[in-house]
Amino acid sequence: MNKSYVIISPCRNEEKYMRQTLDTVVNQTVKPTKWVIVDDGSTDQTPAILKEYADQYDFIEILTRENRGHRSVGPGVIEAFYEGYNQIKIDDYAYICKLDLDLNLPDTYFQFLMTQMDKEPRLGTYSGKPYFYPENSTELVPEVCGDESSVGATKFYRTQCFKDIGGFVRQVMWDGIDSHRCRTLGWISRSDDKDEIRYIHLRPMGSSQNNIITGRIRHGYGQYFMGSSFIYLLASVVYRLNKKPYVIGALATLWGYVKSAITRVERLDDPEMKKLLNKFQLSSLVIGKKKTVEKINAEQEAVWGNTPVKYKIPDQR
Numbered sequence: 001m002n003k004s005y006v007i008i009s010p011c012r013n014e015e016k017y018m019r020q021t022l023d024t025v026v027n028q029t030v031k032p033t034k035w036v037i038v039d040d041g042s043t044d045q046t047p048a049i050l051k052e053y054a055d056q057y058d059f060i061e062i063l064t065r066e067n068r069g070h071r072s073v074g075p076g077v078i079e080a081f082y083e084g085y086n087q088i089k090i091d092d093y094a095y096i097c098k099l100d101l102d103l104n105l106p107d108t109y110f111q112f113l114m115t116q117m118d119k120e121p122r123l124g125t126y127s128g129k130p131y132f133y134p135e136n137s138t139e140l141v142p143e144v145c146g147d148e149s150s151v152g153a154t155k156f157y158r159t160q161c162f163k164d165i166g167g168f169v170r171q172v173m174w175d176g177i178d179s180h181r182c183r184t185l186g187w188i189s190r191s192d193d194k195d196e197i198r199y200i201h202l203r204p205m206g207s208s209q210n211n212i213i214t215g216r217i218r219h220g221y222g223q224y225f226m227g228s229s230f231i232y233l234l235a236s237v238v239y240r241l242n243k244k245p246y247v248i249g250a251l252a253t254l255w256g257y258v259k260s261a262i263t264r265v266e267r268l269d270d271p272e273m274k275k276l277l278n279k280f281q282l283s284s285l286v287i288g289k290k291k292t293v294e295k296i297n298a299e300q301e302a303v304w305g306n307t308p309v310k311y312k313i314p315d316q317r
Contacts, residue, residue, distance in 0.1 A: 001118045004033045005095035005110060005156075006088055010080030012040040015049060017102040017202040022053050024105040026060075030114065033093060035060045036084035037101070040076070041067030063087065078170045082314060085167070090313075096162050098155040103130075104200040105154075112196040113156050122297075122304055124161030124187030125150040125179065128197025142193070143201060148293045149179035149189050153201065161187045166311025169268065173222035177268065180226075180280070181311065184273045186304025188297055216249045220256020225267055227274035232281035233257050272310075276300075 007025070011018065025035065037054075039047055039062060047064065054060045063083055081098055090096065095114060106112075109128065117123045127150035131140040145151050152175030155168075165181040168174045179189035223233050233254070240250040268274065276296070283292040 001114060002094035003030050003111075003114055004093045005030075005097060005114070006090075006093040007032045007035040007097045007099045008081055008084040008088075009035070009037045009099045009101050010040055010077050010084070011037060011042070011046065011101040012080075013042045013044045013046055014101045015042075015045040018046065018049055020104045020202060021099075021101045022049070024103070024107065024109075025099075026053070026057055027107055028105075028110050029108050030111040032059055032097075032110070034088065036087055037062050038080045038084040039064045040080045041065050043067060061087070075170045075172065075174075078168050078174055081168065082170075085313075090159055090163065093159055096157050096159055098152075098168070100153040102201065102203040103153055104202060106196060106199065109197055109199065110156070112194075117158060120188070122186065122188045122301070123158070123190060124164075124182050125155060125157045125189045127151045127154045127156055127191045128199055129191055129193040130154075130201040131198055132201045140200065145191055146289065147191055148289060149176060149191060151175075151191050154199065163313060164307075164309075164311065167313040171222075171225060171268070172218055173226045176222070177226055177273070180277050181270075181273050183280070183296055183300055184276050185307050185310070186300045186302070212245055212249060213252045216252035217256035217259075220253040220258075221260045221265070222256075223253075224257045224260035225265070227268055227270070227277055228257075229278050229281060230257070230261075232278075232285065235285055 014021075025032065035057075037050055037060065039050060041064075047062075050060075050062045054062050065080060065083060095117075097110075106128075113126050113128075117126055129145055130143045130151055130153060132143060133139070134141060150156060155175065155178070161182060164185050164187065165178055169177050171177075182189040220233070223236075237250045237254045240253065241247055243249060280292055280296060283295065287295075
């Protein structure tokens with residue numbers, strides 16, 4: 001098994017959490033061949049901490065971007081990711097990982113992922129499940145993440161699969177679109193809740209009401225951009241009415257979608273993927289997501305490895 005893998009980590013102002021991530025990666029049973037960390041204009045002690053680790057471990061490389069004045073999510077994170085991606089030769093590695101710097105990983109995390117992917121040739125992207133400590137609690141609880149996608153904080157990819165899907169789109173819902181493109185091309189995207197790959201998400205979830213509402217509106221826009229049908233979006237909104245923040249959070253998602261439709265914002269231009277996406281969503285409403293994933297993965301096996309080049313990763317320098 002080829003165990004060479006490269007990690008690319010966009011980060012900004014992570015002094016509170018990053019040492020735990022840095023320590024759990026450098027202590028992995030199978031260490032990364034290369035780790036490119038992109039400092040996206042940090043103004044705290046992040047640069048000093050990164051230098052400390054880079055001086056100690058020769059596989060760590062630090063890139064520094066100009067300070068834009070604020071933390072950016074979605075497209076901004078992917079822009080920073082590609083800053084690091086442009087410094088590597090992707091074909092030098094069997095696997096590539098986009099990794100956040102606010103995580104605590106088990107020491108065998110990457111070894112387990114690669115071992116499992118080696119057993120399943122179609123498994124193109126894979127991750128464990130995140131857990132977190134609620135405020136004023138010492139008990140870990142799971143974050144809600146569907147099994148049909150690798151988790152955005154630890155996107156671990158087989159290099160060939162990453163190239164096939166054209167990498168990440170530079171837009172909201174990049175971490176959902178990638179998994180739907182995987183299925184479109186016959187690859188399997190998955191996350192598992194197993195002891196060996198459960199990890200801790202250190203950043204508090206939903207640190208303020210305003211951020212939650214802004215995030216829900218952004219999610220609604222993301223669903224519109226990706227190509228989700230209004231019927232599926234409406235069903236999702238109804239399902240989330242009793243989730244915190246009650247009612248208003250679900251309505252914020254609805255508003256994000258409706259506002260995007262009214263203003264006719266740009267949508268993803270990928271008819272083949274959106275056709276499978278809509279099939280996936282409608283089937284999930286009828287027979288459930290688990291059975292739908294199994295059904296579509298079985299149907300798409302025939303196209304795996306037999307599809308002409310459809311997507312292209314942005315040109316590297």
